[in-house]
Amino acid sequence: MRVLLVALGRSSRVSVLDLATASLALSRRAHLLLYDPEVVGEAVVEAPENVEKGWILHADEGASPLLVKEAVRRIAEDFDALLFNDSPLSFWVAPLLAGELASPLVTDVVRVRREGEAIIVTRPIAKETLWADYELIGGKPVLVVRRGFEAPELPRRVLRLEALYASGAREGLRVLEVRKADTGLARLELANVVVGVGDGVRQSGTLYLAERLARLLGAEVACTEPLVKSGLMDRSRLVGISGRRIAPRLYLALGVSGSLYHLAGVASARIIASVNKDRSALINSYADYFYVGDLREVLPALIERLSQA
Amino acid sequence: MAQEKRASGCVLVFAKFLSSEGCLDEQALSTVEFSRALKERFGLKLVGAVVVEEAFASLAARELFARGADEVRVYAIPTEAVRRCDLWGMARIMQRAVSEAGCDLVVVGERSSDTSFGCLGGYLAGMMGLRYIRYVVEVLEVSGSSVKAVSQPEERIVMEAEAPVVLSPLSELYPPKPVHARSKIEAARKRPSVVRVEAPDERRLALKTIRRPEHRRRALAELTGVSELADVIRRALGGSA
Numbered sequence: 001m002r003v004l005l006v007a008l009g010r011s012s013r014v015s016v017l018d019l020a021t022a023s024l025a026l027s028r029r030a031h032l033l034l035y036d037p038e039v040v041g042e043a044v045v046e047a048p049e050n051v052e053k054g055w056i057l058h059a060d061e062g063a064s065p066l067l068v069k070e071a072v073r074r075i076a077e078d079f080d081a082l083l084f085n086d087s088p089l090s091f092w093v094a095p096l097l098a099g100e101l102a103s104p105l106v107t108d109v110v111r112v113r114r115e116g117e118a119i120i121v122t123r124p125i126a127k128e129t130l131w132a133d134y135e136l137i138g139g140k141p142v143l144v145v146r147r148g149f150e151a152p153e154l155p156r157r158v159l160r161l162e163a164l165y166a167s168g169a170r171e172g173l174r175v176l177e178v179r180k181a182d183t184g185l186a187r188l189e190l191a192n193v194v195v196g197v198g199d200g201v202r203q204s205g206t207l208y209l210a211e212r213l214a215r216l217l218g219a220e221v222a223c224t225e226p227l228v229k230s231g232l233m234d235r236s237r238l239v240g241i242s243g244r245r246i247a248p249r250l251y252l253a254l255g256v257s258g259s260l261y262h263l264a265g266v267a268s269a270r271i272i273a274s275v276n277k278d279r280s281a282l283i284n285s286y287a288d289y290f291y292v293g294d295l296r297e298v299l300p301a302l303i304e305r306l307s308q309a
Numbered sequence: 310m311a312q313e314k315r316a317s318g319c320v321l322v323f324a325k326f327l328s329s330e331g332c333l334d335e336q337a338l339s340t341v342e343f344s345r346a347l348k349e350r351f352g353l354k355l356v357g358a359v360v361v362e363e364a365f366a367s368l369a370a371r372e373l374f375a376r377g378a379d380e381v382r383v384y385a386i387p388t389e390a391v392r393r394c395d396l397w398g399m400a401r402i403m404q405r406a407v408s409e410a411g412c413d414l415v416v417v418g419e420r421s422s423d424t425s426f427g428c429l430g431g432y433l434a435g436m437m438g439l440r441y442i443r444y445v446v447e448v449l450e451v452s453g454s455s456v457k458a459v460s461q462p463e464e465r466i467v468m469e470a471e472a473p474v475v476l477s478p479l480s481e482l483y484p485p486k487p488v489h490a491r492s493k494i495e496a497a498r499k500r501p502s503v504v505r506v507e508a509p510d511e512r513r514l515a516l517k518t519i520r521r522p523e524h525r526r527r528a529l530a531e532l533t534g535v536s537e538l539a540d541v542i543r544r545a546l547g548g549s550a
Contacts, residue, residue: 009463065462073424091427094431095429096431098432098435099432099435099437102397102436104396105396105513128522129522131519131520133519134514134515134516134517138513139513172470173469173470176468177455179465180464186363222459236463251547273541275536275538285528285529288530289528289530291531298538305535305536306539
C-alpha cells in the first residue's frame with residue numbers, strides 16, 4: 001500500500017512523527033507532503049526512516065485552502081491512503097478531498113491496525129469517554145491523525161524535501177485579504193511548557209498572575225472556551241477543538257474544570273498538573289498531580305517559590 | 310467569479326438533534342444562532358433541517374422554529390438505521406436536503422458528526438462540488454453569485470466564494486440567545502415538512518467495537534502544599550525553573 005503523509009500548517013514539522021508512526025500499520029514506506037506557508041525554498045525535516053521521500057509545497061501568499069487541496073489531490077493520485085496531521089488547515093482540506101473522492105474519512109485517529117486485509121482505525125467518541133474501532137470500507141482512506149499519536153522511539157534522519165509549486169486556476173474561492181494574526185497556535189504546539197487558564201482564573205481575577213507565572217516558566221499560555229467567549233483571551237490560544245491540540249512536556253492547568261473537548265486537546269502532554277479549588281473538577285481525574293486551592297493564594301505563593309534560586 | 314444569478318434568498322442550517330437527550334446539541338444552538346444572524350442581517354429565509362428518528366420530528370422542529378427558523382424540514386430515518394448511518398450515509402441524506410432547499414448558503418456545525426469531528430460540512434461540500442469556508446467569524450456580503458466571509462483558521466482571511474457555499478462557523482462567537490416564551494408558543498403551532506428517508510446501504514465505515522479508552526495511566530496524586538507543586542514543576546522542567 002502506498003501511503004502519503006500530508007502535514008499542513010505552521011507547525012507541520014512537529015507532526016511528522018505522529019504521521020509516520022500511524023502509517024506503520026499500513027506500510028513500511030511512506031512519502032511526505034509538507035506545506036508551511038512560512039517556509040520559502042528548499043527545506044529539510046527530521047523524519048523517521050520509514051519516510052523515504054518528501055515534498056514541500058509552495059504557494060503564493062494568500063493561497064486558498066482550495067488551491068492547497070488541489071495540489072494535494074494531484075499528488076494523492078499515486079497513493080492508496082492519505083494521512084493528514086492534526087491542524088486547522090488539515091481539518092479544512094482533508095474532508096473536502098475525502099468527499100470528492102467518496103472516501104472513508106475518520107478524524108482524531110488514535111490507533112491504526114490491520115486485521116488481515118482490513119484496516120481498522122480507532123477514534124474517541126461520546127465526548128472522549130469511549131473509543132470506537134471502525135473498519136474502513138472501499139475507496140482511498142483519508143485519516144486525520146490526532147496530535148501526540150502514541151509512538152515508539154523511531155530512528156530518525158534528515159530528509160531533504162523537494163520543492164513543489166501549487167498552481168492552477170483559483171476559481172470558486174478567492175482570498176481577498178490575509179491578516180497575519182498572533183501565531184499563538186503554532187507557538188503552543190511547539191512549546192515545552194504550557195500554562196492553561198480556565199474559567200476559574202477568570203472568576204478569581206488572577207489572569208495577570210497566571211501570565212506572570214507563564215513568563216517565569218518560559219511557558220506559552222493556552223485557554224478554554226469561557227476565556228475566549230468573555231473576550232479575555234484570543235481564540236488563537238484556545239485548545240481542544242478540531243486541529244487545536246498540544247503535546248508539551250508539562251501542562252499546568254489553572255482553574256480549568258475539564259471540559260472533555262479541552263482535555264482531548266491536552267491529553268498528549270507528558271505531565272499534567274492541575275490547580276483548582278474544586279476537588280471534584282474533572283481535570284483532576286486526568287492529571288498526574290492536582291492541588292486543591294484558591295488561585296488567589298496559590299499563584300502568588302507558587303511564583304515566589306519558583307522565583308527563588 | 311461566476312455570472313450574477315438570482316439569489317435564492319435563503320440559508321439552510323443543519324442542526325444535530327440528540328435523541329438520547331431530547332434536544333438540539335449544544336453546539337447546534339450556536340450554529341442556528343449564527344444562521345439566524347445571517348437571516349436578520351441579509352433578509353434571508355431561514356430553513357432548518359434535521360436528520361432524526363420520526364418520533365422526535367415534532368420536538369426537533371419545534372426547537373428550530375422557536376429559534377428563528379421560518380421553515381423546518383425533518384428527514385426522518387428509521388431507528389435501526391441510526392447506528393448504521395455513517396458519515397457517508399449522513400452526507401448523502403444532507404445532499405438531498407441541500408438540493409431540495411436550493412439555498413445559496415448552507416450552514417453545518419463543527420460537531421455534526423461523531424465519527425469525523427468537524428468534517429461533515431467539508432465532506433458534503435466535496436461530494437457536491439460546492440465551495441467550503443470553515444472557521445467563519447463573520448459573513449460580510451451575500452449575493453446570488455458569491456459570498457464574502459471572514460475566516461480565521463490561524464490568520465484572519467477574507468474570502469470570496471462562488472455560491473452556493475457551505476459554511477462552518479466558529480461556534481464560540483455565536484452563543485445562543487434565550488428563547489422567549491412567545492416564540493415557543495408560536496413554534497408549537499407550526500408544522501415541519503417530514504420526509505422519510507432510508508440510510509443508504511452503501512457505507513464507508515463499519516463500527517466494530519466500542520471500548521474503554523487506553524489512556525496512559527496518570528498518577529492522580531493529590532499534592533498537599535504549594536511547595537510540592539513547585540517541586541513537581543521544577544522536576545518536569547529538569548530542575549531549570
